[in-house]
Amino acid sequence: MSGTVHLQREGAVGVLVIDNPPVNAGSSDIRKALLTCIAEVEADAGLTAGVLIGAGKTFIAGSDLREFDLPLAPPQLPAVIAAIEGSAKPWVAALQGAALGGGYELALGCDARIAAPGTVVGLPECGLGIIPGAGGTQKLPRLVGKAAAIALITSGRRVGAEDALKLGMVDALASGDLRAEAAALALSLVGRKAGVIERDPPAEDEATIEAAARKAAASGRSRPHILSAIRHIRAVGSVPAGEGLAAEREDFQDLRISAEAKALRHIFFAEREAARGAAPAGVTAGPFASFGILGAGTMGAGIALACLQRGFATTVVDTDPAAIERARTRIEDEISKSTAAGRLTAAEADAARANLTLGSDMALLAGSDVIVEAVIEDLAVKQQVFAAIDKVARPDALLATNTSYLDVDAIASAVADPGRFIGLHFFSPANIMKLLEVVGGARSTPEAIATGLAVARALGKQPVQAGNAFGFIGNRIYAAYRAACEFMLEDGALPQEVDSALTGFGFAMGPFAVADLSGLDIAWRMRQQQAASRDPAARYVHIPDRLCEAGRLGRKTGAGYYSYDAAGKPQPDPAVEAIILAASAEKGTPRRSLAAEEIQRRALAAIVNEAALVVQQGVALRPGDVDVVMVNGYGFPRWTGGPLHWAGTQDQAHLAADCAAFVAAAGAGRELADLAAILTS
Numbered sequence: 001m002s003g004t005v006h007l008q009r010e011g012a013v014g015v016l017v018i019d020n021p022p023v024n025a026g027s028s029d030i031r032k033a034l035l036t037c038i039a040e041v042e043a044d045a046g047l048t049a050g051v052l053i054g055a056g057k058t059f060i061a062g063s064d065l066r067e068f069d070l071p072l073a074p075p076q077l078p079a080v081i082a083a084i085e086g087s088a089k090p091w092v093a094a095l096q097g098a099a100l101g102g103g104y105e106l107a108l109g110c111d112a113r114i115a116a117p118g119t120v121v122g123l124p125e126c127g128l129g130i131i132p133g134a135g136g137t138q139k140l141p142r143l144v145g146k147a148a149a150i151a152l153i154t155s156g157r158r159v160g161a162e163d164a165l166k167l168g169m170v171d172a173l174a175s176g177d178l179r180a181e182a183a184a185l186a187l188s189l190v191g192r193k194a195g196v197i198e199r200d201p202p203a204e205d206e207a208t209i210e211a212a213a214r215k216a217a218a219s220g221r222s223r224p225h226i227l228s229a230i231r232h233i234r235a236v237g238s239v240p241a242g243e244g245l246a247a248e249r250e251d252f253q254d255l256r257i258s259a260e261a262k263a264l265r266h267i268f269f270a271e272r273e274a275a276r277g278a279a280p281a282g283v284t285a286g287p288f289a290s291f292g293i294l295g296a297g298t299m300g301a302g303i304a305l306a307c308l309q310r311g312f313a314t315t316v317v318d319t320d321p322a323a324i325e326r327a328r329t330r331i332e333d334e335i336s337k338s339t340a341a342g343r344l345t346a347a348e349a350d351a352a353r354a355n356l357t358l359g360s361d362m363a364l365l366a367g368s369d370v371i372v373e374a375v376i377e378d379l380a381v382k383q384q385v386f387a388a389i390d391k392v393a394r395p396d397a398l399l400a401t402n403t404s405y406l407d408v409d410a411i412a413s414a415v416a417d418p419g420r421f422i423g424l425h426f427f428s429p430a431n432i433m434k435l436l437e438v439v440g441g442a443r444s445t446p447e448a449i450a451t452g453l454a455v456a457r458a459l460g461k462q463p464v465q466a467g468n469a470f471g472f473i474g475n476r477i478y479a480a481y482r483a484a485c486e487f488m489l490e491d492g493a494l495p496q497e498v499d500s501a502l503t504g505f506g507f508a509m510g511p512f513a514v515a516d517l518s519g520l521d522i523a524w525r526m527r528q529q530q531a532a533s534r535d536p537a538a539r540y541v542h543i544p545d546r547l548c549e550a551g552r553l554g555r556k557t558g559a560g561y562y563s564y565d566a567a568g569k570p571q572p573d574p575a576v577e578a579i580i581l582a583a584s585a586e587k588g589t590p591r592r593s594l595a596a597e598e599i600q601r602r603a604l605a606a607i608v609n610e611a612a613l614v615v616q617q618g619v620a621l622r623p624g625d626v627d628v629v630m631v632n633g634y635g636f637p638r639w640t641g642g643p644l645h646w647a648g649t650q651d652q653a654h655l656a657a658d659c660a661a662f663v664a665a666a667g668a669g670r671e672l673a674d675l676a677a678i679l680t681s
């Protein structure tokens with residue numbers, strides 16, 4: 001039994017209390033109970049109006065997504081909404097907490113909506129590869145207009161009560177007792193029933209609608225559900241209401257069982273699971289209220305912003321006064337920008353400013369609950385700063401390094417108690433990127449890891465627990481991917497061909513455009529450091545070294561794999577082609593052209609093989625964690641569900657052969673994963 005509905009009488013109003021803890025998710029039991037109670041109100045001559053309200057703190061926060069993999073059990077939501085719309089009595093939705101997805105569609109089936117302050121409403125279905133399928137696309141435009149409905153539905157934006165009132169998504173805000181005010185509103189509508197579906201959408205300029213549609217298609221990468229939502233919204237008013245509803249429902253049903261929607265549901269559940277980490281029983285996170293950050297560079301300033309935006313007291317220490325001033329300016333600029341954009345209120349911005357301390361004295365970190373180190377990527381420097389931190393930090397403070405590649409245990413050896421030491425691997429820009437790898441060292445206690453995960457959640461990040469291995473989860477997989485793409489340059493492809501094949505697959509950017517953006521020099525320095533220990537049998541592509549030697553360090557020098565015009569637009573460069581052709585000739589590799597499909601297969605095989613190895617070796621806890629990392633940190637297309645989910649949908653024999661081909665092409669130093677074992681684990 002998943003939930004029930006209680007019919008309570010408030011004078012002449014039948015109040016239906018939807019009760020399915022913890023968030024009153026829509027389920028077949030709830031729908032059945034709603035139909036029964038609606039019929040009861042309808043048949044009761046003593047009741048003249050109805051109210052829908054949630055038990056506890058929320059209305060219906062969404063649907064039970066586990067139902068979506070199976071044929072939907074009757075009665076379905078449109079039947080419940082039709083009963084409300086067909087009722088002779090007016091119905092009011094009393095909203096609190098969250099009214100999302102099917103919950104908000106149920107509210108749209110009522111004659112009016114009243115919300116308690118703090119309520120969020122919205123139709124987030126597009127984030128799951130489907131469209132609202134119970135009238136959302138047909139009714140929201142009648143309240144807010146088509147252009148606004150396109151933006152709201154395709155982005156899945158959750159709208160706060162005040163904004164929802166301004167937009168017309170709700171009709172009133174409750175000032176006191178929501179249930180009583182909803183009942184009064186319902187009584188005031190007796191004899192004036194006015195279903196949303198019967199209203200005309202507000203008059204709007206066709207050009208405005210067209211512009212909203214174009215913008216939504218572009219930001220939704222023209223995925224099928226985005227285009228479907230736009231189509232259904234645009235049809236409102238030009239087809240009979242019943243036809244519009246039926247067409248919407250048909251597309252919803254098709255999309256619901258599509259591979260893409262299944263992949264998006266996978267990543268949705270994988271993100272929730274990843275955020276819990278290993279979660280051993282009986283382990284609890286320690287408390288934290290303040291952050292200390294050592295290093296005020298690109299990452300340190302970004303991490304400070306992430307902490308300040310969440311209201312934490314934050315102290316940033318750097319030995320370089322110029323770095324401190326740069327960080328101060330960047331943090332102030334970002335706070336002002338966030339305030340102007342409405343992401344921070346004026347009071348929150350003032351609190352963030354008051355919460356920030358910047359300075360050069362390590363002793364400033366003495367009071368911090370969590371200390372994150374973000375100095376340069378050099379083991380000796382990191383060990384030295386942690387020895388100093390250890391002297392000033394509180395004995396119960398959590399100590400964390402933001403290293404990208406270094407051995408967390410080697411850094412931890414600089415402190416007296418490595419049990420309280422972990423890696424917190426933020427991504428750049430740290431105030432924006434959601435992914436945060438929480439790295440457990442050999443001696444990190446389960447409590448320290450649990451605190452790291454809690455820190456990530458408190459900063460609004462997506463945590464993923466990782467083991468201490470070179471590159472952790474993401475950078476390690478990305479390195480294999482980059483290697484495969486470099487092999488293809490030597491074998492006959494050009495950077496623009498590789499990039500365009502991979503953006504064609506769905507990556508946000510191609511690997512060579514990414515390399516130019518982050519700068520080629522960091523990897524160059526790392527290759528120089530590793531030169532002595534490199535296996536001579538391993539295939540080594542010299543092209544990136546040659547680019548660096550030619551001063552082509554990426555966008556920052558105006559040239560890398562591409563050259564950049566004044567507007568920053570990348571252009572294929574004959575000089576790069578010459579370097580690539582010479583590199584192939586030097587190795588005696590005959591060049592042949594590579595079709596986009598082959599480029600995709602080879603790049604994906606490298607990713608999948610390394611992803612499976614990461615799980616096989618226990619660096620990631622579960623295949624879904626790897627998917628979460630690649631989707632949230634590396635531009636892997638979310639609608640594929642991430643590399644290992646995608647791998648499970650492919651022809652296994654071909655994929656295994658492609659993985660083996662990658663390992664063979666690498667010459668030495670790469671291992672073939674037992675993909676079949678990982679995909680069935």
Ligand code: NAD
Nearest residue numbers: 295296297298299318319320323374375376377403404428
């Ligand atoms: P950065 O060069 O921008 O900043 C490093 C800062 O550390 C500088 O301001 C420097 O003055 C300061 N510093 C150096 N020695 C110090 C000392 N002894 N005490 C106090 N401050 C000192 O570097 P970054 O890009 O911010 O990277 C910092 C760390 O984060 C590195 O370990 C890097 O690998 C890691 N990281 C970087 C990225 C990225 O994309 N930039 C992403 C994830 C992790």
